[in-house]
Amino acid sequence: MDAIRNTVLEAWMTEHGYSSNSLADAVNSAVGQLTGRIGGLDGSSIRAWKAGRVTWPKSATRTALETVTGLPAVALGFVPRSRPSPIPASSQPEEPDMKRRTLVGGIAAAITATSAPGAASPRRIGMSDVNRLNKRFAEIIAIDHLHGGQPRVEKRAAALADEALDLQSAGSATQRVRSSLYASGAAFRSSAMWAAIDGRRYEAAKAHMREAQALAEMSGDQAIKFRIWSHAGTMYRHMGRPADAIAANDVARNLHLTRRDPLFACLGHARHAATLGITGDATAVKHALGCAQEAFERADPDLARPAWMAGVRNGAELETLALSAYLRLGIYEQAESHAHRSLALLPPQIRRDRAINTARLAQAQLGQGAPDAATATAMRVPADAATQHARVAGMLREFGTALRTSVPGSSAVGAWNEHTTSWRMTA
Template identity: 90%
Template structure:
């Protein structure tokens, strides 16, 4: 009789566990957060390879929603809840960046608002920095330097930049890129000097988010210096930073390599070397040249400047033939 009662009790407990709404709430832990962080690293890696593709934006948005759904799927400590909000903000910031990189600015602004709200709930300074820094880049690309400077200032004034000079380095370097849009060469030089000083003070061994890898080895500084000097017409300095950036970028960072190669071509053309510039521009892979919005725009601008500066030249003829092959194969 006791055995029958025990078996019946186990069966009843199993049935209760299988019934929706009656089971004990699931315990959400740091293992769930760590799983999301691994997915975030995959999103960052895909961005480095391919840049602003809609599918990266969609994947990042779906993972942000997954992080938020976990909040409501069980019990968790405050630390875990804050980490989930930070994960949601990180994924939204990647969706924002993919939209910026693809020049889909209305979508980027919507992702920014979601990311900012989640970052505030998380209290995570690093992700706040990323979002506001991306906002500065977005406004810079939109031709709104005053808004870009204001957004960059929010990022640069976070106390994180005083704790970790590597974040200060990135803040100053992105500020320099925005100042390049204003044409203020003196301010650009000063901001890049501040970035360089911060980089030299930074401890390379501190743990940092996956998206800071390019800052850690100096590639991002060189990329932003290239952009800033190109904007103010200092083509010799721009070329120098272009070569350094291309040396520091790992092979898998294909998007930045294509962008910086296109910028190098612009810097060479600005120095009166159309043949070298054209050869450089022609080295940009066809898939990046035709499928990445920013690279395609840079190369269109390059072609326009080339035809204006040396009309009827062999460089123009070579470039025209090269771009015609893109139209045939894409």
């Protein structure tokens, strides 16, 4: 099986100014502090990590790397060897069966283990196990923010969903704990779904969605139900199916949670606006965004919410979705305004969204007849996102086509052609 390139580690190194040799030196020093003996890594060792030939460094090296970076190894794109992959190689991520244990089988195993007569006393599963899973969910969110849409993110999230289900059959637990485990499984599966959507692997996304929805129903967790149905709306919007997108988003918007917490209502209205942008109904878009803004202003900023709501909490997601809606409508000046505000609100570590919104900003500037400014903006998109992220790459291809059509033979076209050639040479 071909190795999957660790683009998450590459992105971290680029962001923090590390070459392969300098990272090797830093990790070697950290190994020395931990063990008393300097490590033996060199630049080729780090290149093997980046190429995906080494997916889980040895214990001391891994601990040293985590000391240097301040991040757990999984948040740097590494995958533990402790569990077999529940998903086939990334060359076939779309297959619905994914060769994994089915949801029904997992539930049956849980029932059998907890009810078999004469069985040995099982260990007690508690909220500490749930909290451990929640920490790993936060790591998945961090990886997604850094460089989402990669098959390795989808694969890791799906494996963790299975791990949450495995705990159902590992021992006895209260109903509260069991519900929380189902919610954790649904959360991980929804992240696998989102990674597949972000990478435009829609058949895989739909398979994850079905499992996530079943787990969410058993958990009774309104927040994860909202996330799954809201992701479904986004998936159908990206597939060009606005009627299905509106129907899915309506399920999310009608959950009781949106009445208890206006911030969820804000996200529901904003995603509804982005879908309405496809329909060309500018009046409906403005109304939905007005409802989103009003809900945002009513929301309690100090209320505890899931980690994936961070971008909604500070307003970045509202600006991003408004940008998407106005760009679809062809109202480019308004789209540019929202693009600048979204980029100002997005923290540096959310690299995926920054790349997407930078590409959208370039499209908005080109739509206003400013090809030179638009080209300069598009050239700010990092090369790894431009060549390895399906959505970003698609947006930039559309930008290049529109640029060549609007100002053929111009200096802007020449600069853009030269820039994209450099991407292909370094890919």
